[in-house]
Amino acid sequence: MRAGKVTWLAAVVALAVLASGCAAPGTRDGDVPATPTDTSSPALSSSPPVLAEPTGRQPDAPANHADNNGWKRRHELSAADERAGRELAARIRPPLEALRAAGDFAPASTQGALLDLGIQADAITVAAMRPPIGQETPPPGAVYAVRFGNVGCVIGDVRPDRVMVEVTGAAAEFGCLEPFSH
Known part of the structure; x- marks a missing residue:
């Protein structure tokens, strides 16, 4: 009789799994309705298929993720700003690579290298690397930002393993x- 109970329980579980996984497309929350792929019929090819956009909260992000991170949105750069930023980045990289090669990761050295390029002091921000969460000692390196034009930035860092130089818009x-947040 024990084998009969196990078989009956397995059948109920299999039926439940089958029923939950085989609902018609578009009947569950977040489903996109199925669209036919055969367009050989004139009735099917007369108008393009319409796909529903998924609605509701996406599972990997909180409902208010976009609102909470809106303060991080950066300005779009014009083609001229993008070009000016790439030219500035090309000037910035060599002296920072020289600092890295020399093993000099001090923020003051990074600041000095940027000033030596003729960049105005008020356009430069340099800071020490932040310690990882749970540690008190920061890793060697410096982060920097150079503001140019109305909304352009060259940002990056100097570390033992790399020099990062990125052109982006200001926020x-x-x-x-x-700013640091966790």
Whole structure:
């Protein structure tokens, strides 16, 4: 009799799994309705298929993720700003690579290298690397930002393993260098 109970229980579980996984497309929350792929019939090819956009909260992000991170949105750069930023980045990289090769990761050295390029002091922000969460000692390196034009930034860092140089737009809330948050 025990084998009969196990078989009956397995049948109920299999039926439940089958029923939950085989609902018609478009009948569950977040489903996109099925569209026919055979367009050989004139009735099917007369108008393009319409696909529903998924609605509701996406499972990997909180409902208010976009609102909470809106302060991080950066300005779009014009073609001229993008070009000016790439030219500035090309000037910035070599002296920072020289600092890295020399093993000099001090923020003051990074600041000095940027000033030596003729960049105005008020356009430069340099800070020490932040310690990882749970540690008190920061890793060697410096982060920097150079503001150019109305909304352009060259941002990056100097570390033992790399020099990062990135051209981007400034954010309305904080400018070029994103403040630390966790």
